[in-house]
Amino acid sequence: MSQTPLDRAIAEAGSGVALAKIVGVTPMAVSYWKVRGVPAHQVLVVESATGVSRHELRPDIYPERAPTLNANLRPISPADQSADDAVQSSSMSAAL
Template identity: 55%
Template sequence: MKNKKNHPYFKALQKAIDVIGSQSAVARAVGVTQQTVYLWDYVPAHHVLKVEAATNGAVTRHELRPDLYPPNE
């Protein structure tokens, strides 16, 4: 992913990290290591709902992966 910091998926991931508190906290919420979260350019499909739940809906599945979750779903 070129210039990933400006990509909407990466921005949503960063927002989730900020809401949850840290990469380590995100990792604990989804059952992976902090290093795994560090390597993500976006939230993998099988972790989207867990991340959304860990943010108490502050970051939606649509924000995290609009390619998989269209608006209103």
């Protein structure tokens, strides 16, 4: 059986009691999270303490981020660089 994100967070903290101390709640509260989920106001603290992402803990309120523009751009190769330089030079000449 695979571990839930909360189970992984508990394992990273060392135990449910240890996670409860880190977050500032009772161990019973952490047990309750297994049934009801991590409360929204505790997600960032759990993420910070354990490294388990907020998306994994609460995908309903922290959906995966869409890729950014930079992630979609390809690096400029030397061949493209010279073509870009030529276009830029002709643009500058036209502006003068």
